[in-house]
Amino acid sequence: MAPVVSGFSKLSKADKIKWLAEHHFNNDQNAIDTLVTYWNSDNRLQQLHDEFTENTISNYYLPFSIAPNFLINNTRYTLPMTIEESSVVAAASKAAKFWQTRGGFKAEVISTIKVGQVHFTYTGNPAKLEAFFSNIKTKLLSSVSHMTTNMEKRGGGIVAIELRNKTTEIDNYYQLHCTFETVDAMGANFINSCLEQFAKTLQSEAKKYSDFSTAEKDIEIIMSILSNYVPNCLVKAYVSCPITDLPNTKELSSEQYAEKFVRAVRIAEVEPYRAVTHNKGIMNGIDAVVLATGNDFRAIEAGAHAYASRNGKYSSLTHAEIKDEIFTFSIEIPLALGTVGGLTTLHPLVKLALQILERPNAKKLMQITAVAGLAQNFAAINSLITTGIQQGHMKMHLMNILNQFEATEIEKKYLITYFKTNPVTHSEVVAQIEKLRQ
Numbered sequence: 439m440a441p442v443v444s445g446f447s448k449l450s451k452a453d454k455i456k457w458l459a460e461h462h463f464n465n466d467q468n469a470i471d472t473l474v475t476y477w478n479s480d481n482r483l484q485q486l487h488d489e490f491t492e493n494t495i496s497n498y499y500l501p502f503s504i505a506p507n508f509l510i511n512n513t514r515y516t517l518p519m520t521i522e523e524s525s526v527v528a529a530a531s532k533a534a535k536f537w538q539t540r541g542g543f544k545a546e547v548i549s550t551i552k553v554g555q556v557h558f559t560y561t562g563n564p565a566k567l568e569a570f571f572s573n574i575k576t577k578l579l580s581s582v583s584h585m586t587t588n589m590e591k592r593g594g595g596i597v598a599i600e601l602r603n604k605t606t607e608i609d610n611y612y613q614l615h616c617t618f619e620t621v622d623a624m625g626a627n628f629i630n631s632c633l634e635q636f637a638k639t640l641q642s643e644a645k646k647y648s649d650f651s652t653a654e655k656d657i658e659i660i661m662s663i664l665s666n667y668v669p670n671c672l673v674k675a676y677v678s679c680p681i682t683d684l685p686n687t688k689e690l691s692s693e694q695y696a697e698k699f700v701r702a703v704r705i706a707e708v709e710p711y712r713a714v715t716h717n718k719g720i721m722n723g724i725d726a727v728v729l730a731t732g733n734d735f736r737a738i739e740a741g742a743h744a745y746a747s748r749n750g751k752y753s754s755l756t757h758a759e760i761k762d763e764i765f766t767f768s769i770e771i772p773l774a775l776g777t778v779g780g781l782t783t784l785h786p787l788v789k790l791a792l793q794i795l796e797r798p799n800a801k802k803l804m805q806i807t808a809v810a811g812l813a814q815n816f817a818a819i820n821s822l823i824t825t826g827i828q829q830g831h832m833k834m835h836l837m838n839i840l841n842q843f844e845a846t847e848i849e850k851k852y853l854i855t856y857f858k859t860n861p862v863t864h865s866e867v868v869a870q871i872e873k874l875r876q
C-alpha cells in the first residue's frame with residue numbers, strides 16, 4: 439500500500455513519476471518509459487494537456503475516428519468519433535450508408551432550456567417567503583446583469599426563476615428553480631455563476647426584509663448548482679422508409695425484418711434489463727461524438743438515463759413502429775451540448791472535430807449527436823435480430839487480440855485471412871497464434 443503523501447500536487451512531473459515508480463511500480467524503468475512514450479514531443483501541446491487536469495503524468499490516447507456518409511436533414515456529414523470500443527465506428531458507418539439511400543436521417547431540436555437550482559433552508563411562514571420572493575425577483579435578476587449581458591447579446595440569458603416549496607419532502611427545504619437559455623455554450627459556468635449570485639442576493643435581501651422574523655431572516659444556502667437533468671433541452675431524430683426497402687434475406691423477408699425490429703425495440707421499452715443495454719448501445723454513438731467535440735459525456739450520460747426513467751420505469755430512448763407499410767425508427771433524448779467555450783477552443787482535435795462537422799452551432803450538434811445514437815442503435819438491433827452481435831464484434835476484436843499478443847505484420851495478415859472463414863473466439867485466436875509460432 440502506498441504511504442500517505444502530502445503536497446503531491448506541488449511536486450514536479452518528474453518527481454510525481456518518481457514517487458509513483460517507487461510506490462507502485464517497484465522502480466521498474468519500463469513502467470516509467472511507458473508513461474514517457476505517451477508524452478507529446480511538442481512541449482507546448484504537452485503543457486496544454488498537462489493543464490487540463492491536475493497531477494498529469496502522461497497522456498491517455500483514445501482513437502479519433504470518423505464515420506462518413508451521414509445524410510442528416512439533406513446535408514451530408516462526416517462524424518468524428520472518439521471511442522475505444524471496436525466495431526462502434528464500423529457499425530455507425532454501416533447504418534449511415536444504409537440510410538443515405540433511404541432519405542437519410544431527419545432531426546429536429548424540440549427545446550433548449552437548461553436548469554439550475556439554489557437549494558436552501560427557510561424556517562418560517564411559507565406565504566411570507568412567497569411574498570418576499572415576489573418582492574426581490576427583479577433584484578435577483580439585476581444582481582446578475584453583469585454576467586447576463588453578453589449571453590443576452592447572443593440571444594440567451596435567464597428564462598425564469600421560480601420559488602419551489604419542497605417542505606413535504608424535507609422540512610424547511612425550498613428551491614430557486616431557474617431556467618436558462620445558453621445558446622451555443624453548454625453553459626455550466628454561466629449557470630453556476632448566476633446561481634451562486636442568486637444565492638448571495640437571496641440571503642442578503644432576507645436579512646434586510648422587515649416582514650421576516652429573526653428566524654425567517656436566517657436563510658441557509660445548502661448549495662447552488664446546475665442540473666444535468668435537462669428534459670427541456672430535447673432533440674428528436676428519426677429514419678423512415680417503406681418496409682419493402684428494409685433488408686430482405688433468405689431467413690427474413692423485409693416485412694418479417696420490420697416486425698422483428700419493432701418487437702426488439704418494444705422489448706427495450708418494457709424490460710429494464712434489456713433497456714439498459716439497448717440504451718448503452720445508443721450511448722456508444724452519442725458519447726463518441728460528445729467526446730470528440732469536447733463535451734462532457736458524463737453530463738450527457740446522467741441526463742439521458744434520467745430521461746429514460748422519466749415515467750417511473752427505465753425504458754428505451756428509441757421507438758419503432760410500422761404504420762401503413764412504413765417503418766419509422768426514432769430517438770428522443772436530452773442533449774445539453776456546446777460548440778463554444780470549454781475544450782472547444784482549447785483542444786486541437788476538438789477544433790478539428792468541429793471543423794469536420796462544418797462548425798455546427800449547438801442545435802446542429804444536438805441533431806448530429808442524436809443521429810449518431812439512433813444509427814448506432816439501428817446497427818446493433820440489425821445485428822441482434824439477424825446474425826447476432828458476436829460476428830461483427832469478434833471480427834473487430836480480432837485485431838485487439840492480435841495486438842495483445844504482439845502479432846507481427848506477417849502473422850496478422852495470415853490470421854486475418856484465416857478468420858475470414860473461421861469463427862473468431864478468443865481461445866481460437868490464441869490457439870492459431872501459438873500454432874503459427876511453433
Ligand code: MEV
Nearest residue numbers: 715716718719818819827
Ligand atoms: C455493445 O457495446 C452494445 C450492444 O450491446 C447494444 C445492444 O445490445 O443493443 C450491442
